[in-house]
Amino acid sequence: MDKDIKHSETHHHHHHHVHHKVKSLLNSPTVKLLVCFLGIFVAYLLFGIVQESIVKGTYGQHDKFTYIVSLVFFQCIFNAIVSKLILILRKTHQDTTPSKMYALSSFTYLFAMLASNYALEFVSYPMQVLGKSIKPVPVMLLGVLVARKRYPLIKYFYVLLIVLGVVLFMYKKPKETKVIDTGDLIGIGEFLLFVSLVFDGLTGGIQDKIRDKQKVQAYHMMFSMNIWSCLWASIGILITGEMYGLYTFLKVYPHVIFKMFLLGLTGAIGQNFIFLTIEWFGPLTCSIFTTTRKFFTILCSILIFGNPITQQQMFGTALVFYRVTMAEQIIPGADLSEQISLAGMEASGTSNMKFMLNGALTICTLDGANVEMAEEVGNENIFIFGMTVEEVEKRKKEGYNPKHFYEHNDELKQAIDQIKNGYFSPENPDLFHDVANSLLSENGDHYMLLADYESYIKCQDRVSELFKDPINWTKKSILNIAASGKFSSDRTIAEYAREIWGVTPTLTPLPHPHEGRPGTKHEGEAAAAAAAAAATTTNIHGSSSSLNEQGKK
Structure with missing residues (x-):
């Protein structure tokens, strides 16, 4: 019996240990990030495929699905059910937001959804997805015109890229006729996408006010917005008389019922993962995930449904999906890049040339790669300090003594003494002791750092002065980008x-x-x-x- 008890205790302990490990794994940031990405990516990828198959599909000989209000109604029902279940599981506090604020925001939210869905009757699905991706444009315009907001210059550049991308995607070469067809420029579908974006901008503005005043939780907003949208949509169904037509259509094509169910379910799951991503990792991560899935949604539409796309449209798509904020996270970039070696030596300049290509100014010595860069951009647009090759050779012949510079430069002496005495490592004073000693030993300062120190400090002063003048700094940054072409891989x-x-x-x-x-x-x-x-x-x-x-x- 004692053996059974011991075995039971051992089994219980092992089970508890495994449970603890699994719980720790599921709560790790990496797993959460992966779950959020896959949740958004898979849910909305399926959502896009199902939505296009419903709205753009042909049934029988020539029947089309035209019951857009009912379709949006079903989506809102699913969103409301899922958000309510999450609120019950989380046991959150009561929402005190006035109903009229939700009523207004849900009205604009519903109209944005209706307009984008109706647009599919007139434009391709890739065009619809691309159109919905330019949401920052109306948000910024409404912010500038209505709220009198000011945005950083880079944000206007970002919006300009988006507009240019959409123009390239929409532009069609004029037909060989003297009569100009305005439908070639903008049609009903494009207008509906514009209406959808305007209502998206209004919805965002109202939701911001709700968050600022009420401090409402995301799932409360998701539930209330969709409940009110169901009410508005039901009124629309009664006015249009869609319900009878939908009933007849589904009776003839019952397989569409499953598609509508799948559309509502994937949309609700995707929206839930968007809220979770924002809650756990912030809006930037969510933006990266949603941008990625939109690009692949367009790709799936082209591959699965055979939507044609030209090279010009591909380039336009790339411009729209290019995110300046994301580029700042993944592209090597800096205001100032330091490429420090000894004059006459050949340090690798490849990494520094990448920074130059992305607008960084360079502070450097006269080593091989830096000399090439200076030849291209001009000495006035690069910060060069230190000895020349001839001066280096002269010091080597005469016998380089690093202690001479240590003893004759008070600032340098103070810096090395602080390193040696543990100023930068108070918990372990001897941590950098060997570094300081090696610089002062006869053969230690191989790169003659102490000889170049004073010149380096003066050069950094020049950097600081220029940085106070953003216009001239930007001018030199642009010149560096323009001069970096020589360092392309092919050449x-x-x-x-x-x-x-x-x-x-x-x-x-x-x-x-x-x-x-x-x-x-x-x-x-x-x-x-x-x-x-x-x-x-x-x-x-x-x-x-x-x-x-x-x-x-």
Whole structure:
């Protein structure tokens, strides 16, 4: 019996340990982030596919689904049910927001949904998704015109990119006729998308007021907004008389019932994961997730439903989905980039050239890569400090003594003493002791840092002065971007091949690693393989030859 008790206790302890590990894993930020991403991505990807199949599909010979108010009504019901279940599970406090505020915001919310769904009768699904992606435009316009808000200059640039992208996507080459068809420029579908965006902007403004005044929780807002939207939609159904037409349609095509159920369910799940993402990781992460899923929604629409898209439209789509705020997170960028080596040495400049390409100014010594950059952008647009190559060689011949600079520069002496005495590591005073000693030893300061110190400090003072003048700083930043073209991969590889590696592209196809050499028993088999390879490599070697010629020029 004692054995049974011990076994039971051991089993209980093991079960508790496993349960604790699983709970810790599920609560980890990485797992939460992955769950949120997959929730938004999968739910809205399915939502887009189902929505397009319902609204853009053809039933029977020529029947179309035109019961948009009823479709939106079903979506709002599902959203309300899911949000109410979450409120019950979370046991949240009572919402005290006045009903009239929800009534107004739900009215604009419903009209935005109706307009975007009706637009699908006139535009392709990719166009609808793209149109809904430019929501920041009306939000900013209404903010400037109505609320008298001011936005950073970069935000206006971002909106300009969006507008340019949409224009490229919508623009159609004029037909070869003298009569201009205004329908080629903007039609009913595009107008409905514009209406949807305006109502989206109004909804956002009202919701912001609700959040500011009432401090309402997200799921309370989700529930109340959708309940009121159901009420408004039911009034619309009664006015349009859609219910009887929908009943007749579903009787003939009952499989649409399942599609409507799936549409409502995926939409509600997706909306729930959006709220969770904002709650756990903030609006920027949510923006990245929703932008990604919209891009793939367009891709799925093209692949599954065969919606044609031109190169111009692809470029326009890329402009719309380009997010300046996201680019700031993933593209190497800085106001100032430090590329510090010893003059005459060849430090790798590849990483610094990336910063230059993205607008950074550079503070640097006269090493190989920095000299190339200075030649392109001009010495007045780069911060160069330190000794020249000749001065470095002279100091080496005379015998470089780092202690001389330590003893004759009070500021430098103070800095090294602070490093040596534990000023920057009070809990472990000896942590950087070896660093300070190595700089002062006879052969320790290999890069002559102490010799360049005073020049570096003066150069940083110049940097600080220029940074106080944002117009001139920006001017130099733009000039750096414009001058960085020389460091593109194609030109760099061609020059490295010619001047460093000493190789030139060949027009002769290279043999396959497993092919035999001439005169061996595998020569016959190799000849056949080489003939096939020659046909497939002509374009590659032709491109290489062209690249080499460009390099020579």
